[in-house]
Amino acid sequence: MLDIKFIADNTDWVKKSLSRKGFEPEKVDELLNVYYEMNKLKTSSQALAEEKNKLSNSIKSASAEERPAIIARSREVGEQFKAEQEQLAEIQTKFEDMMLRMPNYPSAESPDGPDDSANVVRRKVGEVPHFDFVPRDHIELMEINDWSEMERIAKVSGSRTYAIKDDLAQLELAIHMLVMDKLRAHGFTLITVPAISKEKPLYNQGYLPFARDEIYYMPADDVYLSGTAELILNSLRADEMLTENDLPILYAGFSPCFRREAGAAGKDTRGLVRVHQFFKTEQFVICKNDVKESEKWHQKLLQISEEVLQDLELPYQVLEVCTGDMGAPKYRQYDLEAWVPSQNCYRETHSCSNITDWQARRTNLRYRGNDGKVQYCHTLNNTGIATPRALVPFIEIHQQADGTVKIPAKLQPYLGGKKVIGKNAR
């Protein structure tokens, strides 16, 4: 959510800024028209409320003869007031709906562009491997090592689901453990959260009203399945008035994540890249309302994720996401992509975003500064690690000619010291 007063005072700048995200500038004018109309109604209905209150208050001290006339007049004003209130409620709903659809302003640093083709590679880290044998893709590797039950589980749970076994299942959990330990070392509080959410948090996060199709909904209980712990963590402190000394708040949230993948029909239909349910360890930060401060945290979150990929010894690239490819809530976004040999390209493993105060305004998450001023917090989020997707580059990159998979040194303690996994390593 944006600040309507700021929009009113800086209309030209706002139009220019939002148009970088593909938002039509005329909609800003439409919004302001509704805003001014709403204020007019507010002013006149408040005047009626004032009169009504004065009349009511005068009744107590009025004489018995005066009373009936005052009561009659008060009733009259009360009815006018009620009529205006109804109009006001209508226009307020309209206004709020428009406000919920306003995207965040993009950073000046973010490259301009209409879609992902304009994203900019900021750097590449690690070497893309050259195999002296014919490398297998992750599906083959799972088959020859008897690591999965992909066909059977499809019969049970449908498409885009997965069941992995033995060393690979242990690997999935081990990677999360490594990331959680790392985040705790960086001062994050580990928190496991539900995947069940009511509707309001989805608006708070900024998923709604934009992408209802992507979310599992359970009508019997009127609840949704969360696509990320960010959803839950963003609303965990909703409506709170924090103090400046409470900040920053750092959460490492672990949860199952559910996505309908409605818009991805035909993409990545096999294997572990894109599934309806997965596990994610999420980084979430609540900090002061200061772009310098949240930018600092943005870089920090990015650095932590890069460390994760380095610990896993995966070559990756850092992508600066352009204005048109960013979601509505975002001020600035980096994606990390790890190299997937079978696809001969980098695939997204992490998405690191600074939301500034856009979510906190929806969530009504504020703090009282040491100067006494009340301000909205800034929020940021980034993937810690998401599996099974991260297993795809992992097993493909670390595979050996005999089908076994090498385990990087940093991860070995989490796998009981194993240096290699796979059928031929047993």
Next chain:
RNA sequence: GGAUAGAUGGCCGAGUGGUCUAAGGCGCACGAUUGGAAAUCGUGUGUACCUCUAAAGGGUACCGAGGGUUCGAAUCCCUCUCUAUCCGCCA
């Protein structure tokens, strides 16, 4: 699932139809005191919005949410949500 009790400002907590413009306390800010601090004393201190403005001011709403009764609701009525405790069930 059954029963009971609750939800009031940053926090605790009083308040059963009209000076509630929400007592009191804590916290916080400023001042006095002090060599400095603690303690103490004094003063101030909710949020959002509208309007007007150079500044000040004026006004409206908000006591879990939504409806209702009334000239007037934190207070009475209805519905809902959430929380706590006990019982039942359960990984």
